[in-house]
Amino acid sequence: MAEGPSIPAHARAVIIGGGVSGCSVAYHLAKLGWRDIVLLERKQLTCGTTWHAAGLIGQLRGSLNMTRLAKYSADLYVKLEAETGVSTGMRQCGSITVALTEERKEEIFRQASTARAFDIDVREIGPDEVKAMYPHLNVSDVTAAVYLPLDGQCDPANIAMALAKGARQNGATIIEGVKVTDVTSADGKVTGVNWERGGETGSIAADIVINCGGMWGRDLASKSGVTLPLHACEHFYIVTEAIEGLPRLPVLRVPDECAYYKEDAGKMLLGAFEPVAKPWGMAGISEDFCFDQLPEDFDHFEPILEQAVNRLPLLGTAGIHTFFNGPESFTPDDRYYLGEAPEIKGYWVAAGYNSIGIVSSGGAGFALAQWINDGEPPFDLWEVDIRRAQPFQKNRHYLKNRVTETLGLLYADHFPYRQMATARGVRRSPIHEQLKARGAVFGEVAGWERANWFADDGQEREYRYSWKRQNWFDNQKREHMAVREKVGLFDMTSFGKIRVEGRDALAFLQRLCANEMDVEPGRIVYTQMLNARGGIECDLTVTRLSETAFLLVVPGATLQRDLAWLRRHLGDAFVVITDVTAAEAVLCVMGPNSRALMQAVSPNDFSNEAHPFGTAREIEIGMGLARAHRVTYVGELGWELYVSSDQAAHVFEALAEAGADHGLKLCGLHTLDSCRIEKAFRHFGHDITDEDHVLEAGLGFAVKTGKGEFIGRDAVLRKREEGLSRRLVQFKLDDPEPLLFHNEALVRDGEIVSIITSGNYGHHLGGAIGLGYVPSKDESAEAVLASRYEIEIAGVRHQASASLKPMYDPGAARVRM
Template structure:
């Protein structure tokens, strides 16, 4: 018999992508079992399903690295716990340098990794080519090898986290649209949906691309904007095998991973293409945008430099899926300063699969303890002010910040878009 639609819960989570399912899983692990997760379509149907699934551990802030290291541990153990595959593969990753400046950055990265206890090795172009035999190496200065990195299947991972949450008592309900947030005396009191209201002590906004819209329902600033993110999947390539590491070539703005004997190749072009200026359609589920080879050209040209075989390889599929990005390339986590007991986990800047395990645990601990259990300032929602939520400002700023993913991280860089907004 179908369960009745709930009228109350201790926690309501809005959004059934990987982060919403991770928060539900970790809350139940911490003993909070009265949890309801609402998804307007099907689990992972927003942006999670078309993610590339790269899991790179290293971040500039030690606690951010810690979150991802926890993710890798969780993903490697989850299948044994839930019986559902996650597609996790500890294949390692390579980052290559075309210039001496980039090599300096990679050496600093390696020093930072060692300081944070992440296994790392600075290697020569020849050693990199031994690990990644299908790449041209003549123009390379050196590389860094991170054996602990890997990749996962985003949809499988989401379903596995959801099952883990259900096993511990969480209720996950698909095809329910949240239409409003109930507020009383500066505190959240529940959600309104197209199937009835649910009273709740705590509401968690994990609505992905729709998180800004959900925030606006109750006066909470969630500054993110969608941009198009493109990658191709090729046919089989000789020399590509299932254990091939993930490869990042930041000077060419590109990354590669193995998929069914071929390659997934995508990247972060220097000037991104924002999307959804008129709002994100509610029924945008398991959907893609039109191919845009013009926008993709700079990535393709660089990929041909790195993997010459691509010139004669079949392109099986072009994916152009929008993802949400924030004004500073860090995701948004924590209790909203404008509304008590309203939490946000959103804006993962194409790093949602890597971050979701650790970010879900950190947000669950924050909810249960009433305060963060570690220094999360780089991603704390309180770093933003209401002016950061201006849609035109976000449109222009995200165009630049998405392009900074693989740009040279020069010290004291000032952003040049969306000025002079505040004087």
């Protein structure tokens, strides 16, 4: 019998992995009153990645909710020491990020504006102030910097130990030296775990299992058929010998040199996020890996060190005490994973922290514990939701290629529209090669290659990134105006397509969707699926194909999420849910000339009488067949053509050939977005999320409370009774020069009140357009519009006009031409 504490046979929750993530989940579940919690660690607490983390606590992240979680972590780590008696080394020494280029200056000043909107203490400072705070630094080429006084640093291993002690104090059981070999399940639901210790084996029956396995998490998940795409990379830093007279210093980031600096007990730590990283452990990680280091690779680190010696000359004379190389896990999009895996009920995940695990884990553990306890997330967590992962992303060759890039992207310029360069071309439309031959420049979403814009003959087919107008701005304008004045064609094959069919299909969708689903076959309904709070879980169209069959069309990025939502609510309904995304290509023909173009390639009648808005029917097209859906996301007359994948190339060629006589222009996703934002159409994940109430999002027209019971109905009725506390407003900058992307600070009568949720350039309206929520408790629509609005971009405020109706074609006359 192996020695060690006894392992219980039953638990309410089993947490796998004793790094900072697992300890945080255990601590927060215990704080919520869960007593029957067991955390199993295969070796020793913190022995994977946590123990060698740099321990930087930067509060500002890319969105409000990620910032909220990072701030929570910082506050928690300050309090933990008093609560547990374990020293966390938490010091709020501040942080400085310096820019060496004008583009980086624009980025960090935009971040500072965002920080103000998120209520973070922030100051823009010049080189002289940097020098005063960091006397040893070479600031000769520093253009500007941003200082966050409440950022800090900590001792990562002790943070985990403090969380573990706090969890034990509140009744959790933590056992080291126990390896989980399998997560067991039956009928699509977790039943527990199998474990081994020494030569002993056993199992724990559990309702919930949480995979906090870090770089081991992917392989453990794959045993259960769960997609958890992450891959370890080598991560390097050096620690100097003690430097005499070195004062306490803020954390310093020099992203233009891929470097960060931290003063620690009179020594300097220099770490790197190099542009081309070294993946590690593709063939698996050794069984005995415990507090292990990887072999030094000084040649790989040397370019970073050379720049660092110029930046901080004292490094040239300080001896190197430690050259450290240790593995950390990275994900395909540099965002971690939280939530319940869609494949198995009760299988939860908190992993893949991309080198920001210490600052993230406090908040992530809090959020996940709330989510598990309440059955819904405490606020919108879509950007880190495990349901965004695509099944193909578990492919190890794909992951190895992608993480060579994602590590370095942490410190790369975060330009708008930046595209991944690695692991591309996995999912392609049937007309990919035709679009490529005609000048398409592709971006990638959920693995799909999508034409973002079309280059002219002789124009380079790649992005030149900038915070100003990028090299495709004029191409987008020509595409945009073609849609408004003639006709454009978009390839939207990446749409998620889900068939819901069976005897109970109508009743099932009536319960999940807020709009009326009992319509004639051939009718298309725009709707949302709501949660119990009235927040938006899915934004979609539903086409009734027959009495018992419906086609749901969702954004490509949310397909796995939406499938999971449907399956979660299936119960014992006699319904079959099938992902049919790959079966059909989607070609969108949009613009005032679209009817004439359709008439040229099809003998069917496309008049309003024969084919009204919001209907779908089979048509002949070229020598093939398609289903033509008369709907639009750009605010013009048009049809989405659903074409069997085998006929898509033929149908495209027929449209392209006939289009020459009608002013047809091939258009990309950037134009789709600029057209939809002029029309104030909402975008899921930006303007509408699961914490945005459907009425406050201005989508009450798609909610039919009179149809009977559906999820979220009570919340809609309550909100109608109470009144709106905020409204989604459309803005246009008065000055045509500045650009909006998202997260810019929204200023009402001189006060920052919110952020821009999404932005693009309105080429027809002649200025940058943005959407954003304005707090408006007990205010009328007239009062909201009577205020003076500005939008702060990189510290500069720009006057903006506001509207609650779409600024483009508010009566939707063009859609029904």
